[in-house]
Amino acid sequence: MRTGGKRIYINGYFYRIHKVFRDKGYFCCSKAGNAGCKARGHLVLGSSPPKYKITHHHNHPEEHNEKIVLDFMNQLKVVCKSGVNMTVKEIYEDVARIHPEGAKLKTFNMLRTTLYEWKKQDN
Numbered sequence: 744m745r746t747g748g749k750r751i752y753i754n755g756y757f758y759r760i761h762k763v764f765r766d767k768g769y770f771c772c773s774k775a776g777n778a779g780c781k782a783r784g785h786l787v788l789g790s791s792p793p794k795y796k797i798t799h800h801h802n803h804p805e806e807h808n809e810k811i812v813l814d815f816m817n818q819l820k821v822v823c824k825s826g827v828n829m830t831v832k833e834i835y836e837d838v839a840r841i842h843p844e845g846a847k848l849k850t851f852n853m854l855r856t857t858l859y860e861w862k863k864q865d866n
């Protein structure tokens with residue numbers, strides 16, 4: 744699923760940058776569409792640590808788990824596509840050791856099909 748715009752993560756929430764003007768990126772909550780969340784703001788592009796301002800409150804809880812799952816999945820994807828000589832089960836167990844939180848949220852059985860897909864594309 745892709746609706747365009749760069750996805751960013753700040754303090755437990757995901758945002759989507761919808762406009763860039765001069766040195767600022769304007770974003771709104773990733774749940775603005777379906778959940779009608781009004782939280783939005785802007786950040787100074789290239790600032791480190793990032794300088795940002797967020798206005799309006801979220802109408803839903805933090806997406807902390809989603810971030811954990813995203814990191815876990817990204818790592819699995821990288822290893823699956825690396826062409827490493829391991830089964831998807833071994834890859835999963837290896838990455839799960841580094842991302843135990845992610846493994847709790849996404850079990851091997853839940854990801855099996857996805858992992859095989861990623862591995863297959865490489866061969």
Ligand SMILES: [Zn+2]
Pocket residue numbers: 756772773774775780781782800801802803
């Ligand atoms: Zn929100």
